[in-house]
Amino acid sequence: MKGFQNLIEKDLESALTDLGVSGDLWRKLLSHSRERSQGDLTLPCFPLGKQLSRSPIDMADDLVTILASKHDVSATNGYLNFKADGEWLAQRAIDGKKKAGSKKILIEHTSANPNGPFHVGRARNAILGDTMVRLYRLNGDEVKAEYYVDDMGKQVAILAWALANLSSEEVDEVLADKDEINPKWEEKADHARVRWYQAAQALREQRPEIDQEIAKMVHDSEDGDDSVLVAFENAYQPVLDGMLETLSRMGIGFDTFTRESVFVIDGSVAKVMARLESLEIHGTADNGAHFLDLGARGLKGKTEFFFRRGDGSSLYATRDIAYHMWKWQQGFDLLNVLGEDHRLQSKQVGMALEELGEKAPEVIFYAFIKLPEGKMSTRKGNVVFMDDLLDEAKEHAAAVVRELRPELDIDSVEEIAEAVGVSAVRFNIIRVSPEKGFTFTWDEALSFEGNSAPFIMYSHTRACSIARKVGRGSNDCTIPSPINQSTKELLRTIELGADVLDRTLKESKPHLYANHLLELASTFNAFYRDNPVVVEGVVDEFNFAICERTRVLLHDGMVGIGIEPLTSM
RNA sequence: GGGCGCGUAGCACAGCUGGAUAAUGCGUCGGCCUCCUAAGCCGAAGAUCGCGGGUUCAAAUCCUGCCGCGCCCGCCA
Numbered sequence: 293m294k295g296f297q298n299l300i301e302k303d304l305e306s307a308l309t310d311l312g313v314s315g316d317l318w319r320k321l322l323s324h325s326r327e328r329s330q331g332d333l334t335l336p337c338f339p340l341g342k343q344l345s346r347s348p349i350d351m352a353d354d355l356v357t358i359l360a361s362k363h364d365v366s367a368t369n370g371y372l373n374f375k376a377d378g379e380w381l382a383q384r385a386i387d388g389k390k391k392a393g394s395k396k397i398l399i400e401h402t403s404a405n406p407n408g409p410f411h412v413g414r415a416r417n418a419i420l421g422d423t424m425v426r427l428y429r430l431n432g433d434e435v436k437a438e439y440y441v442d443d444m445g446k447q448v449a450i451l452a453w454a455l456a457n458l459s460s461e462e463v464d465e466v467l468a469d470k471d472e473i474n475p476k477w478e479e480k481a482d483h484a485r486v487r488w489y490q491a492a493q494a495l496r497e498q499r500p501e502i503d504q505e506i507a508k509m510v511h512d513s514e515d516g517d518d519s520v521l522v523a524f525e526n527a528y529q530p531v532l533d534g535m536l537e538t539l540s541r542m543g544i545g546f547d548t549f550t551r552e553s554v555f556v557i558d559g560s561v562a563k564v565m566a567r568l569e570s571l572e573i574h575g576t577a578d579n580g581a582h583f584l585d586l587g588a589r590g591l592k593g594k595t596e597f598f599f600r601r602g603d604g605s606s607l608y609a610t611r612d613i614a615y616h617m618w619k620w621q622q623g624f625d626l627l628n629v630l631g632e633d634h635r636l637q638s639k640q641v642g643m644a645l646e647e648l649g650e651k652a653p654e655v656i657f658y659a660f661i662k663l664p665e666g667k668m669s670t671r672k673g674n675v676v677f678m679d680d681l682l683d684e685a686k687e688h689a690a691a692v693v694r695e696l697r698p699e700l701d702i703d704s705v706e707e708i709a710e711a712v713g714v715s716a717v718r719f720n721i722i723r724v725s726p727e728k729g730f731t732f733t734w735d736e737a738l739s740f741e742g743n744s745a746p747f748i749m750y751s752h753t754r755a756c757s758i759a760r761k762v763g764r765g766s767n768d769c770t771i772p773s774p775i776n777q778s779t780k781e782l783l784r785t786i787e788l789g790a791d792v793l794d795r796t797l798k799e800s801k802p803h804l805y806a807n808h809l810l811e812l813a814s815t816f817n818a819f820y821r822d823n824p825v826v827v828e829g830v831v832d833e834f835n836f837a838i839c840e841r842t843r844v845l846l847h848d849g850m851v852g853i854g855i856e857p858l859t860s861m
Numbered sequence: 862g863g864g865c866g867c868g869u870a871g872c873a874c875a876g877c878u879g880g881a882u883a884a885u886g887c888g889u890c891g892g893c894c895u896c897c898u899a900a901g902c903c904g905a906a907g908a909u910c911g912c913g914g915g916u917u918c919a920a921a922u923c924c925u926g927c928c929g930c931g932c933c934c935g936c937c938a
Contacts, residue, residue, distance in 0.1 A: 338919070736872095
């Protein structure tokens, strides 16, 4: 509604001046109407009435008198309501102007330890991150999707230790009371090797000497020991490949992979530590470990942020600082997607960066997805694997397609089912705000009606079906007057699209855009009901133009949030 | 114990830069396929916005206390 706002602002300002209102307060007050039936933009007059010691109800009435000749305005209970003209909205929709983005943004997401397959909880990160990548691209911005590979931590060390020291029989023995590997995934390294990881985790509890061996490996890796790093890579790379295969099935990919060890080897971590040690808020512990007193900068709770161990080696967070400085050098804005368990860590890294004269990155935090039985844990094996969820979703979708479209051949059913399954899974995760924790249930995840991806997909295929029936693109048309209610609602939703995308990106809240697409699909369905495009072989050019515009917007929006824009389902 | 996040119909979830009658879906009840795909559409019932104070003309939204849930509080990652 930015365009509409521009349209009325001048007249509104002059009307307000006539009444004696000064200042810019009204600009802040003017916003989307909460009551849709009342209008499109609303100015609550209460604060202005206060300023002039006048009744806001009278003021709103006076404003209507002044503005009525130029705009569709009304006043109720002290609210001044502007209604956008249907024909104006229609013209805007048909013109379909798209602004070009100009931002450059590097989005780091997923960056999961390469020690096992994705479960639904870990996948929330990838789905959130990839959706932001897609939405920035939809906005026309230049985006880099980056995966930070943790190639030297304890998790990888445990995996490497297990692969070097445990036989397949030993692993089976240790995990005897656990579920066996699903034969379907036996050949997938993330599923196969995570058992070694789990077995090692179990053994560590009984045999402390294992911890010492692992600790040595971790330290050697932190010193940049090549042979250890190579062993690590051989251990995790097949696992990572398996994980990326799963992501790729969901349409998630990366432009760059950056390994943590790079910053140790090239000396930038050492430089960062030296700089941190020269800071005013720097402190030293008894055994020579170094920290920053972030309490001096207002951090509450735990105020000491350790960045260097007593033995001089770096910590994960220290390397993260070096990594972020490298990221800033590329001239991109920075956005990270992190689990809520990283809130403190991320705050510390951000504050440390600011101490070094850099900016803190923008971060999206998300809460964990729980199972009805409790939280998910790769270590404990209490998880729903993404691979299983995707298969299940596809199977469920195939059953629906076979029932609804019995005439389709097997290949078509397969294609539709895969698209519906993947889209539904992504959408169910993206549609809720990230900070809200939710409990995974198969029922929810496999719901294909109402607020779901298939609902949007279905609306899109209806528009496609009409386009097929017409068999050509839309022509110039005359805009009818008046425009009926359901058309106006659709046009209004279309007009709002740009505002929603803006806000979605500015606030890093992809669920806002997901909800907008639901709204777009829903208002299109009502339009579809009331406004036939083809009647007895004759095309209504206006309705077709609106239909085509919506089809494109749905298509682009779906791509923007990772829903497959099928043309038929 | 301290820090941070969350708490909205039976369930799930939106709204939270203060503004009108708290939106949507599932579930429940009722209606719509000789008509561009019914994974759809139309209608009905269903909400002490966790609880108590406060600020304000106006509070689901801001402040504060309490309760419940989650995450973190390691010289781990």
